[in-house]
Amino acid sequence: MPRPLRVIAAAFALFLVTACNSASSGGGSPSSVRGVTADTIRVGGIVSMTTASGYSKKDTDLGARARYDRANAEGGVNGRRIEYLGAEDDGQDPARNLAAARELVQQEKVFAVSPMSSVTFAGADFLDAQKVPTVGWGTLPSFCGPAHLYGFNGCLVPTPGGTLNQTWPEGLAAVLGGARGKSVALIAGDNDAGKFGIRTFTQGFKAAGFQVSYAKAVVPATSMPSDWSAYTKEILRSGPGGGAPHAVVSVMQTPYNIGLFTALKRSGYKGVISDPTDYDPGLLAKEATKQALDGVHVLLQFQPFESDTPAMRQFKSDIKKAAGGRDVPLNMHMMTGYMSADLFLSVAAKAGKDLTTESFQKAASGFSDTGTLVGDRALPKGQKESFGCGALVRLENGRYEVAVPFTCYPPIPFG
Numbered sequence: 001m002p003r004p005l006r007v008i009a010a011a012f013a014l015f016l017v018t019a020c021n022s023a024s025s026g027g028g029s030p031s032s033v034r035g036v037t038a039d040t041i042r043v044g045g046i047v048s049m050t051t052a053s054g055y056s057k058k059d060t061d062l063g064a065r066a067r068y069d070r071a072n073a074e075g076g077v078n079g080r081r082i083e084y085l086g087a088e089d090d091g092q093d094p095a096r097n098l099a100a101a102r103e104l105v106q107q108e109k110v111f112a113v114s115p116m117s118s119v120t121f122a123g124a125d126f127l128d129a130q131k132v133p134t135v136g137w138g139t140l141p142s143f144c145g146p147a148h149l150y151g152f153n154g155c156l157v158p159t160p161g162g163t164l165n166q167t168w169p170e171g172l173a174a175v176l177g178g179a180r181g182k183s184v185a186l187i188a189g190d191n192d193a194g195k196f197g198i199r200t201f202t203q204g205f206k207a208a209g210f211q212v213s214y215a216k217a218v219v220p221a222t223s224m225p226s227d228w229s230a231y232t233k234e235i236l237r238s239g240p241g242g243g244a245p246h247a248v249v250s251v252m253q254t255p256y257n258i259g260l261f262t263a264l265k266r267s268g269y270k271g272v273i274s275d276p277t278d279y280d281p282g283l284l285a286k287e288a289t290k291q292a293l294d295g296v297h298v299l300l301q302f303q304p305f306e307s308d309t310p311a312m313r314q315f316k317s318d319i320k321k322a323a324g325g326r327d328v329p330l331n332m333h334m335m336t337g338y339m340s341a342d343l344f345l346s347v348a349a350k351a352g353k354d355l356t357t358e359s360f361q362k363a364a365s366g367f368s369d370t371g372t373l374v375g376d377r378a379l380p381k382g383q384k385e386s387f388g389c390g391a392l393v394r395l396e397n398g399r400y401e402v403a404v405p406f407t408c409y410p411p412i413p414f415g
Contacts, residue, residue: 033356035111041080041348041355042111043068044104045087045337046097046136048118053224055253060117061087063337066315066322071345078353082345085110087337094122101126111355112348115152115340117333119193119253124149131357133347133364135340138386140193145383147361150347152339153301153374154386157196163411164200167390168276168299169208171404172247175272175297175392179209185235186212187260188251191221197251200414205249207412213245214238224255228263236267247272254278258292265292272297274392280331284398293395301390302339302373303406305330311373339374347379375408385411 035042049058068082076082085108088100101123104110113127116136124142127134131148138144138151144158155162173179184205188194194217202215214235219225239245248264248271250257257275264273276299284290303312319334320327348355350363368378375389388411392404 033111034105034109036080036355039076039080040083041077042083042085042109043344044085044108044110044113045340046090046100046104046113046116046118046123047087047337048092048120049087049089051092051253052222053253053255055255057117057333057336059331059333060115060337060340062322062328063319063334063339064115064341065337066318066334067338067341067345069322070314070318071341077345077348078351078355080355087115090118090120092119094120098122098126101132105130105132111357112344112360114344115337117336117340119191133344133357133360135344137336137340138382139197141196143383148357149383150343150364150379151382151386152336152343153389154377154382155384156301156386157193157200158385158414160415161384162414163385164204164207164414165301165386165388165390165411166204166208166409167301167388167407168201168249168274168392169205169210170407170409171299171390171392172249172272172274172297173208173210174404176246179205181211182209182247183211183213183239183245184247184249185214185238185245186216186249186251187214187219187231187235188217189219189221189253189256190217194219194221194251201249201251203414204412210247211240213240217251219252219256219260224259228259231260232263232267232269235264236269244269244271247274250275252277254280254283257296258289261296262288262292274299277332278395279393279400280333281329281400282331284395290395290398294397295395297392297394297403298400299390299392300332300406301386302332302335304391304393304400304402306393306400306402307406311371315373335373339372342372343377346377375406 047060068084072081090097112133114135121140121142128146128148135150138156143151144155188197198217236244274297279298347364351359364379370376375387389408391406393400394403
């Protein structure tokens, strides 16, 4: 090859090498950001879809998909379509939770994990260290502090220096005609979530003026009791003068609640029963389940499905579309997925066209909006405290009715 041609060829080869290197490692170019291309943002989820007790949060995935589908129909986020891979099932197993987090980041190359909904979050440290924006149900301490983890309605299990959401204590006080002179028994599973729940709700109910007569995380988390009598006897003797408490509050999942509540009713308990999980019309298909949950007050941290607001109408429309046009029974897990996706989309939109982990974090550091299905939102405030809003619904004659309307309560310091 003549020398001039060799020089031109060498120069052209150098240009290609330089261009490739620039494209693969350049600062904020789309191809250098994990999970982000010129026209897509890759997102995955982690959800407990199967569990040993039969309890499932699988509809969390449908809720997230519904919100991402609408975002894509509206043009995506700053021109980028959301490529939602669906949710990995962690089976409520810490090892599987961590494995799912590693797979989504290392193999699937996602930019974000949203939703994350489980009673275990062994993958939290890994996701935070890898700077993966992660949004989920903030019922675990991992959502309270780490830079890249966000609860869709804030931090619900705060660390000292944070605050407590008073929806449940204040709501039950309204149901009972005030907290003064009223006693409450709190029971939870013997796991991290249960122990933190007992600790935080004990403080919250005491702050609202209740006497907390019983507060234990003692129910085996891996094997549901076949005989609840040991628990009910202790609870029903914990109130004033050795009698029954005015309210029994369960911080457990549906199969456990059905067993406990059935045992309480068979023992003749006539007080208020409440939990944070059993807002699901699908549970009413079985007569025994419907009887166990009849009269139970369920805590919600979002607007009840029975409300008629523009945001709720939009939610119902999005869910129906994602379900193939079918009218499916709504449940709280759909809302968990939907609002996890919604918070991620809102922050990503604020981050602008140059989407990187850094720009997402910068957008989150000053993010706020109002009037959502979980009330007013603000970050990074939400990484230390909840957004403070909620409602109570009561199952009455086979249908849910709003017992205490959706309200935002002032939080209290936690310590």
